[in-house]
Amino acid sequence: GKALRDTASYTHKEFIDKKTVKGMGGTFRADEKDVNDGYPVIAYEFDGEGTAEKPFLIKGKDDLVKLSQLSLDSNRYAFYTDKNYRLTQDVVFDSSETWMPISGWKIDSFKGVFDGDGHVISNLVVNLDPSGPYFESMAAFIANASGATVKNLGIKSANIKGAYSAAIVANAVDVKIVNCWNDRSNIYGESIAGGLVGYASSSILLDRSFNTGTIDGESNVAGLVGHLSIEERSYILNSYHRGKLVGNYSNHRYEYYGYSGSSPLLVRQNLYTTDSLEYYQCADCSDANIYH
Numbered sequence: 001g002k003a004l005r006d007t008a009s010y011t012h013k014e015f016i017d018k019k020t021v022k023g024m025g026g027t028f029r030a031d032e033k034d035v036n037d038g039y040p041v042i043a044y045e046f047d048g049e050g051t052a053e054k055p056f057l058i059k060g061k062d063d064l065v066k067l068s069q070l071s072l073d074s075n076r077y078a079f080y081t082d083k084n085y086r087l088t089q090d091v092v093f094d095s096s097e098t099w100m101p102i103s104g105w106k107i108d109s110f111k112g113v114f115d116g117d118g119h120v121i122s123n124l125v126v127n128l129d130p131s132g133p134y135f136e137s138m139a140a141f142i143a144n145a146s147g148a149t150v151k152n153l154g155i156k157s158a159n160i161k162g163a164y165s166a167a168i169v170a171n172a173v174d175v176k177i178v179n180c181w182n183d184r185s186n187i188y189g190e191s192i193a194g195g196l197v198g199y200a201s202s203s204i205l206l207d208r209s210f211n212t213g214t215i216d217g218e219s220n221v222a223g224l225v226g227h228l229s230i231e232e233r234s235y236i237l238n239s240y241h242r243g244k245l246v247g248n249y250s251n252h253r254y255e256y257y258g259y260s261g262s263s264p265l266l267v268r269q270n271l272y273t274t275d276s277l278e279y280y281q282c283a284d285c286s287d288a289n290i291y292h
Contacts, residue, residue: 015039027076045070050083055115058087064121071102071110082111087153093123101126101143101170105136109146109173116153120183124158126165130190137163138170139189140198145169151178158185158213164198165189166226167213172197174232176205182243185213193217194226194257195243203232206239214244221247223273225257233265241273255292 014020016038021030028040035041045066046056058064064087070080081103093099103110126139138144139162141155148169155167164170166189167182175197182195192198195211204225211223220227223241228234236256245253252258255273259266264286272291 012038027079045080046085048086050080050085050112052084052113055084055086055113058085060089061091061093064091068100068102072100072104077103077108081108084113084115086115086117087119087121088117090119091121093121093125095123095125097123097125099124099126099141101138101140103145104138104143109144109148109171110142111145111147113149113151114142114153115151116180118152120154120156122156122158124155124160124185126158126160126162128162130161130163130188132163134163134191137190138198139163139165140168140170142169144171145175146173147175148172149176149178150180151176152180154181154183155185156183158182158187160185161188163190164192164226165217166194166196166198167211168196170198172200172204174202174204175200177207177209178205179208181209182211182213184243187213187215189215189217189221189226191218192220192226192258193222193247195223195241197225199227199229200225200234200257201229201231203230203234204228205235205237207235207237209239211241211243214246216246218247219252220254220258221245221252222254222258223256223275227258228266230265233267235267235269236271237267238270240271241275243275245275 018030021040029043031038031041048054048056050056128137128139139160165187168180187193193215255275267286269288
């Protein structure tokens with residue numbers, strides 16, 4: 001038969017050379033503990049393993065920025081956008097620093113779990129052109145999330161501007177937001193603006209969360225979720241809006257969420273708002289303990 005030809009571009013000696021490993025894009029590191037016969041092993045950018053039991057630890061601003069960068073790295077985002085993360089301390093940004101939202105632009109959505117562990121991210125600045133393509137103007141801590149969970153996280157004194165804008169997630173598909181809050185942040189979304197979530201589709205669970213920020217926009221401005229477009233059972237529970245809603249059109253401002261119609265799929269329980277807007281009726285929703 002025909003002899004096989006070795007087309008390998010690296011020899012064993014080259015593979016185990018630290019200079020070679022350093023040039024392999026950061027995905028691998030040298031096998032310093034000799035667990036892989038000297039060949040490169042997988043490198044983690046954070047402490048932890050990214051699992052539910054051992055989440056990657058975000059230990060400060062540098063790690064947070066690194067997560068954003070990795071989520072936008074076309075060669076590495078797939079590994080990092082479906083992992084579990086835990087924030088270990090409060091993070092304060094300088095007013096001169098601009099935040100690039102996690103999983104922004106055309107890069108794949110964030111599908112993991114981000115646990116703020118009760119900590120607060122302060123002074124986040126997102127300034128995206130709202131007149132550009134909407135997928136390039138998702139402004140929030142996380143731009144695009146699908147099947148993700150964000151919990152125990154506060155966003156304080158942020159200034160966020162884009163087409164779809166919110167404090168936590170700009171574009172959410174089947175997302176869970178639990179024990180999250182917007183503390184006096186300014187949110188402007190030209191198309192959609194929400195205190196916590198911009199656009200929510202397919203399904204959403206929002207529980208034990210609140211907004212005290214100022215939400216502004218040209219259309220679909222709401223205290224908790226800018227706009228809902230659900231296809232599966234969804235829940236907005238145990239939450240409140242005590243912020244300020246502004247905008248050019250009063251009939252496009254909603255105390256809890258913007259919505260295109262009634263749906264028996266939506267469960268609303270234990271909510272209150274101090275806003276003076278007319279209460280948004282939903283005849284087919286499952287309601288209990290709504291105060292306004």
